[in-house]
Amino acid sequence: MRAPVYALLSLCLAACNVEGYDETSEEIAAANDELIGGQPALETQYPSTVLASGCTAAKVGPRHFLTAAHCVDDLYTATVEPWFGPGGSYAVSADNTPPISPYVNLTIQQTYIHPQWIADCAAARAGGAPDCGVNVLNPGYTPDLALVVVNELSPTIPAAVVDGAAVAVGDPVVATGYGCETPGGAPTNVFKIQNLTASASSILNHPGSYVSGAAINDVAASYVLTPGYAASTSYASLCPGDSGGPLYRQSATDLIVVGVNAYYTFPSAPGSNPSQTNWHTRLDTSARYAVTSWLQALGVSVINGGTAPTCTDGVQNGTETDVDCGGTCSADCANGDTCSVNADCTSQSCVAGVCQPQSSGTACSGLCTGPTVFAGPSYNSGNLGTGARCFETTANLTGANCGSFASGRTFEVNGTAVTCNGSNIPLPAKRNGGYCFEASAGNQAWAYFSTW
Known part of the structure; x- marks a missing residue:
């Protein structure tokens, strides 16, 4: 990122405590x-x-x-x-x-x-x-x-x-x-x-x-x-x-x-x-x-005013994931509404950002067939090859990354597409008690993902 003359701000701050907070x-x-x-x-x-x-x-x-x-x-x-x-x-x-x-x-x-x-x-x-x-x-x-x-x-x-x-x-x-x-x-x-x-x-x-x-x-x-x-x-x-x-x-x-x-x-x-x-x-x-x-x-x-949004104002604002539901609202969102985590949904099932009906299947049910199951949480796929691949685990994961995916080849976690450039990737909420990792067919053969 360039740093032009007008690029701004780190706070050259005065030495003071923030009012309302005790020293910790x-x-x-x-x-x-x-x-x-x-x-x-x-x-x-x-x-x-x-x-x-x-x-x-x-x-x-x-x-x-x-x-x-x-x-x-x-x-x-x-x-x-x-x-x-x-x-x-x-x-x-x-x-x-x-x-x-x-x-x-x-x-x-x-x-x-x-x-x-x-x-x-x-x-x-x-x-x-x-x-x-x-x-x-x-x-x-x-x-x-x-x-x-x-x-x-x-x-x-x-x-x-x-x-x-x-x-x-x-x-x-x-x-x-x-x-x-x-x-x-x-x-x-x-x-x-x-x-x-x-x-x-x-x-x-x-x-x-x-x-x-x-x-x-x-x-x-x-x-x-x-x-x-x-x-x-x-x-x-x-x-x-x-x-x-x-x-x-x-x-x-x-x-x-x-x-x-x-x-x-x-x-x-x-x-x-x-x-x-x-x-x-x-x-x-x-x-x-x-x-x-x-x-x-x-x-x-x-x-439009100085009052923070409420969970009954008829519009999506604040922490809400859909209109007046999800986030910190007491009302959970209905199937089909937007969500961030399972807790946003009445069904307790948030898939690819949308509340879904509860399913008795596995993490990959409805997403792909014949997944490779791994116990985890530490797992490395090795080279994925050029064909479509599918993996599933019920492990409690704390992180994942993926890389070497050529342009046009996609990678999804629980139905949500992520960017694979060798960096860590965001993990969504578990789906049906687990995680489903899907790589589409395409180059490069040495594409990979790992979890921990």
């Missing part, structure tokens, strides 16, 4: 990390935030990850980078300290960049701009937004919701990110958070700022503004690696996203100081560009 052994251990200051997040804090392909992102739907446009765009062609196209690999992790593990390896269905960014990028390049970075952000104050939609579910990562209500000046918010710890430094992959307060547009009127006059209000119409570490050591600054990270409303119980880390201003030359201000792309219905409706049309969980 985990916090004490985290405090020994080499930090400028600030609060490394606990495992339980803002778990919808993930490290993803060099940037930070937030899960905001069953298969939806919100990040910055400049994390996934081709800097020169006003398009999505090829490796973020359909079929590409998108590895995410909600772990909060390095070495980051485990990653969940997902397959990209489609990556969407906000159309205003694409239009402004194309116009900038046509006008002679060398690239679509600062040359897009500065003149048009374009929404720096992208949405990565994947094929697989990731039930271990809870989904946040996007709030369509505007953030008012003075509202308490929480900045999050996985980026660097010193200006111009490399990302450290430590997940950090900081309580901040949304600021008025006048915060942009400071020595060294490149925003002045009417442009100050233009920026505020597109971005939530927060104070940076250069303004006071009680604040936080964005830094490379934090780009795309979510800005949350402060809440003890709900995961409500109100912005996406995008840009900043400095008291002097970038790289020599932390930022004076931070810019987070606005997601509300009053923003300069149509953002909320764009996200909602793509399947993102959106609420």
Whole structure:
């Protein structure tokens, strides 16, 4: 992943405790990390935030990850980078300290960049701009937004919701990110958070700022503004690696996203100081560009006010896997509804993301015939050859991987397709008490999978 000048955010955080949390052994251990200051997040804090392909992102739907446009765009062609196209690999992790593990390896269905960014990028390049970075952000104050939609579910990562209500000046918010710890430094992959307060547009009127006059209000119409570490050591600054990270409303119980880390201003030359201000792309219905409706049309969980979704509001949102059921709702989902795990379904049978009637068969019943049965959990298939293969086990597995599958050859676990590039693969819930591994016919003969 490239690291352009405007790539943002690891929190240059002030040394402080997060209000509402007592000091624990985990916090004490985290405090020994080499930090400028600030609060490394606990495992339980803002778990919808993930490290993803060099940037930070937030899960905001069953298969939806919100990040910055400049994390996934081709800097020169006003398009999505090829490796973020359909079929590409998108590895995410909600772990909060390095070495980051485990990653969940997902397959990209489609990556969407906000159309205003694409239009402004194309116009900038046509006008002679060398690239679509600062040359897009500065003149048009374009929404720096992208949405990565994947094929697989990731039930271990809870989904946040996007709030369509505007953030008012003075509202308490929480900045999050996985980026660097010193200006111009490399990302450290430590997940950090900081309580901040949304600021008025006048915060942009400071020595060294490149925003002045009417442009100050233009920026505020597109971005939530927060104070940076250069303004006071009680604040936080964005830094490379934090780009795309979510800005949350402060809440003890709900995961409500109100912005996406995008840009900043400095008291002097970038790289020599932390930022004076931070810019987070606005997601509300009053923003300069149509953002909320764009996200909602793509399947993102959106609420229009400051109240978190409920399990009786008639729409799929929050942790629900279908309308008002699954996730943390007390109501289980009916057969045919979308699910993530068996517990989401009345039937207690979730197959390939859909609730199914209970079956008295085995893991591979209805999926393939004549499976090779192994006791496990430690198993290596060896070379699979070029024909279709089927394997079954009732073992309690903790992980699996697969690799050397040529283009066009598929591999499924309990009916769900996974990407086989040598990395670990997500394991779905057991099906009829076990796991069914299916390889379609095709190249290469030395394709394999293993479990443990």
